[in-house]
Amino acid sequence: MLDTIGVKSVEELFNDIPPSIRLSREAWERLEIGVRRPVSEIEAKRIVTEKLSKNKKLKMPPFMGGGVYPHYVPPLVKYIISRGEFLTAYTPYQAEISQGLMQALFEYQSLMAELLDMDVVNASMYDWGSATAEAVLMALRVNKGRGKVVLPANMNPYHKRVVEAYTWPHGVKLVYAPYNRETGGVDLEELKKLVDEDTAAVYLQYPNFFGIIEAEAKAVGEIAHDKKALFIAGVYPISLGLLKSPGELGADIAVGEGQPLGLGLNYGGPYLGIFATRFDMNLVRQMPGRIIGLAESKTGERGFAMILQTREQHIRREKATSNICTNEALMAIAAAVYLSMLGKSGILKLAEINYYRAHYAWRKMKEAGLDVEIFKWDFFNEFPVSFNKTGLKYSVVHDKLLERGIHGGLYIGDFYRELGETALYAFTELHFKEDIDALVQALREIVYGG
């Protein structure tokens, strides 16, 4: 190749790099990169496995949620997304050779559309937090001239921080509607006072951050629509086996986290930002992200294509609806595989298992004398447990659980000081009765000394 190109050495090809910034081989190889030398597969496997073994082995999955949850990852899901034709493909810029990939993504959009009862779903955002932030930005474009967005104080506090970061450059007024201390749901009266003619959107998360099912979700949407603000609903997809869909509640935009649908926790990602809207071109044209649509080939066969691309950055540049390019396509396919496996009855059953396990834990904790009656409204699969009356810091409880190989819930006193020493406990299909019994027994011993 060197002869064909007409150079004597490969280094010559780098002669346009100014000498003052060109690295010598010696200088480069002195840097701490890897173990400063190439290693074999076998050594790499040993090194990585040994390091990862320093993660603590727990007796059972953590009782921790807060937006992502320890759910089952079916081997079939992992197998399909490990197949090289999907795993190693790029974004399907060449439609004809990528029909299978596009069909899988179209099916993700379509399956999610049924779960949400929303007509248009994009091919993924990064995660729930960023999807929520993009939904807020979209609402501000749709309702141009309005500068305020009303969000519930009981939404996920991590999502709040994402929304705040994304909206900060645009001078948006974010207003948080308080939650009702008795029910745990958003306070409708207070919310009504905050929503006005300057409000571009109202957001509601259900179940909310406390795990509480927002029983008056529909009324929240009506309050938004009364002032011609968009209603954005944030969802936990598995709960939609039992709960009304965003479509049924009249949402204009739905967002959520696809992680529970067979993705795994993976210490932070990759996850799957769900993003949907109504089939109204005023909304669709402002939607961020990639969309796969049904198409036809020039010979009349059914096919698929990337559609409505004039919204996207590679065409519209600074006028695009978002800068998103690489998304979470493979995770969308994972969710599609899992939703196909679950089907109509499976999603209901999975929701019920989650509901039952959590409610069993609630009862058992109550019987054990733990303070679980923080809010009145029903919850889905997680709820707060207060340790205020025990005189114990939650960190002490947590440490003692950890000594027993159990990872307890998420401490939320930092986000909601009024709740004090309170932690959010989550339960899924992976927490069997004996796991829950062991947790309750451990908590009983820690709090009441046996």
Next chain:
Amino acid sequence: MGGETVRVYRQARWSEPLVFELGAPGRVGIALPEVEEEVKKVVGEIRIPESIRRSSPPNLPELSEVEVTRHFTNLTQMAYGVDNGPVPLGSCTMKFNPRIAWDLSFNSGLDLVHPLQDERTVQGVLEVMYELQKWLANITGMDICTLHPAAGAHGELAGVLIIRKYHEVKGQLDKKTDIIIPDSAHGTNPASAAMAGFRVIEVPSAPDGNVDFEALKSVVGESTAGLMITNPSTLGLFEERILDIADLIHKYDGLLYYDGANLNGIMGYARPGDMGFDIAHINIHKTFSSPHGGGGPGAGPICIKDRVIDPERGIKLSDLIPGYVVVYDKESGLYRLKAPGPYSPGLLRSFFANTIPLLWAYVYILMMGPQGLRKVTEHAVLITNYFMKLMEGVRGFDIPYGKGRFRKHEVVLSAKPMADEVGVTAEDVAKGLLDAGFYAPTMYFPLIVKEALQTEFTESETPENVERYVERLKEISRIAYENPAKAKEWPVNTSVARIDVAKANHPRYVAPTWRVYVKRLKGEVT
């Protein structure tokens, strides 16, 4: 090559039904556990109020597990990735994704590790991520990295938000309104700058492929907040005046942002940190071999050159980083996640980072070592220049900008002569490549090249495959000039014939989901 003909390619044509057209009522594809009897007894009935209880089950299809398996397996056979053959998409760096990294990341046991878990329980993964941060800092010549951003564009957003914070902290945000971006830039650059509330100023490229320095000088001034640039550029050319550009931007207290999409062209030879860049992102799914997954996931860490920016308040540039940074706490001997502080824009995603692709990159860098990474770049650059040489003089193609200059990791062909002379466009050429079992280059990008075919083979490609690719391009050229109508019929060997993209976007046809399609059939939407 000795008269060898192009391999015949035949993609599967399954006419695979949509998942909604499969299955039968009552089928389920997974055996879920039953709720324990005692659990049911203790809990009793589900008490969700009617106001929020779903009234009818979602209209999901009902398939058995074998049906699901076959359906998606058949779909994979109508897709194409690096595992199938060359994917020379320019600026995408579609290199081989080694299975050892798949094994160690997909089977890492992190399925059940929650991102908010007690740090003491995740020391293993934190140590790995800490080391990766350090390696990336060394590779880029920067000081501190965060692994938080989920993709390149997400890293860009993180970077321009840092630029915004920088000017805010220095009390000069009201006048720092502009981000300057060359006309050869990726679309994500201007889109990210706009998301961070900046005005985008575009500067042209000169015929030699460098930024037109005089034009740049004319737009840099007091309003300059920063400059975003890709180096090597999307033309595959190293920006020769990068040090002058950095001086110019810094003179006006702007920050220099490095788009790392093309790092594969200089890795081991030059580092953004040494070129004067303040912030850089890295595309883990490009340079560091994590697979692209048909569009994602990737990861887009950003690295910065740290320094004190406000001595009075003791604020450093690193205080402005969004998201988490893994730190090592000597006192406790523990790795920790440092949450964003008061001067950070906050979080750009709910939790830590795209850990699985990052773990993949860790394995890749570990196995390569510095020696291997430098060879990666050498081979990527060598194969690109080999390809360019082989394409010289092929009828119908031109290689605009930077005449006589070597390319780095990619080269942009133009099919403009062919399009002008016989009406065969870059798109037609791309479809002709598909027919030979090759993926096509990035089409119609960069925007400054007409009928562009931006080609990047990466170090993974063998010279034989590149030669075959060139043979096919020559054949395409011959057919285009002999019988241009034939080129319009391509592709014929893929699972479908050419897709009518215009129709798919027509308001009377557009169907983003099955649900909308069904409504159309029923006349419920028009």
